[in-house]
Amino acid sequence: MPASADDLVALLDLEDLDLNLFRGRQPDTALQRVFGGQVAAQALLAAARTTDPAYVAHSLHSYFLLPGDTAVPIIYDVERLRDGRSFATRRVVARQHGRAIYYLTANFQRPEEGFEHQDVMPDVPAPEEGIDLGAMFRARGSGNTAEWEREWAALDVRYVGNSQQGLPEDPSRPARARLWIRVNGELSDDPLQHLAAFTYASDMTLLGSTLVPHGVHISTPGMQVASLDHTVWFHRPFRADQWWLYDQESPSASGGRGLAIARVFTQDGVLAASVAQEGLIRRRD
Structure with missing residues (x-):
């Protein structure tokens, strides 16, 4: 996996194959399957490559x-669903070995003024x-420590609780977690690079x-965990290489699935994005 911000940028750079067709590279990794954040970020970039930068x-x-x-490598095939005056929509299918492994629909908008409100951080x-997440793994004596330090060095993650x-205790919300995250290095000033890097980390x-x-x-031994779907709403511009708070909450787990919803705040309190994901959380006894 990328060991630095530069490696992350290189991983997310796509090769143009043909009109609406792109190829994404793979990192040197010991993981047994492609990290979901990687395919999501590459698919978002493929969609953006076919969209007016405005x-x-x-x-x-x-x-x-x-x-x-x-x-x-992963092949990304982009379908141009809409090019309107205010919005543009793209559908992307990611393929390997002739099979679809991932689908993404992305919506783009021309920036405009409008009503403003947000939650307070x-x-x-x-x-x-x-x-530091690596230090937390070491304190637990977790086997994840070496994997974390080898695979996720491009990200700086600090666990809050x-x-x-x-x-703070809140019996009405039993499943919450908060972390600070940033890309571990400096990115360029290209806003799309920050959206892609954030999408990578958001998984x-x-x-x-x-x-x-x-x-x-x-x-934990015996757990089978995998992302099933992933949604991101980008509210306001922000930099992925500066600290952002991942304020996570799980309102429900049932049927071997868990739902997580998160708010993303910049360090100065701006609500920059919201994320939702449902995943498999199956105990295999």
Whole structure:
């Protein structure tokens, strides 16, 4: 996986094959399947490559269909669904071995003025007061430590707490988690690069919040965990290489699935994005 911000940018750069057709590269990784954030970010970039730069991505909705093969590139086929005066819509199918592994629909909008309101950011410790995720794995004696340091060095993640430990008690919301995240390095000033890098990182840690009340982690032996779908709404411009708060909550888990919803705040309190994901959280006894 990318070991730096430069490696992440290189991973998310696509090769043009033909009109509306792109190829995404694969990182050097020990993971057994393609990271969902990678395919989502590459698909978003493929959609943007076919869209007038005057339009800015404001939402994406996607489904993970099959595990991706890390040994071969991914082909992204873009369908231009709409090019209107205010909005443009693209559908992207990601393929490997002749099969669809992922579908994304992205909507783009010409920036315009309108009504403004937002939630207030919760009162949380500064990122520097959070626990480095690698250090937390080491403290647990988790086998994930080496994998984290090898695969996720391009991201800086600081754990704030969850509804079992570290966050104010709220019995009405038993599954919550908060983290500070940023790209571990400096990106360019291209807004699309920041949207793609954020999309890459947004697939991390969400399903962990669905397990908080149940006394298990994603890495607990016997757990089968996988993203099923992923949605992002981009509200306001922000930089992915500066700290953003991932304020996560899971309102429901049932039928072997967990739903996670998150608000994304910049360090100065701007609500920059919202994310939702449902995933498989199956205990295999």
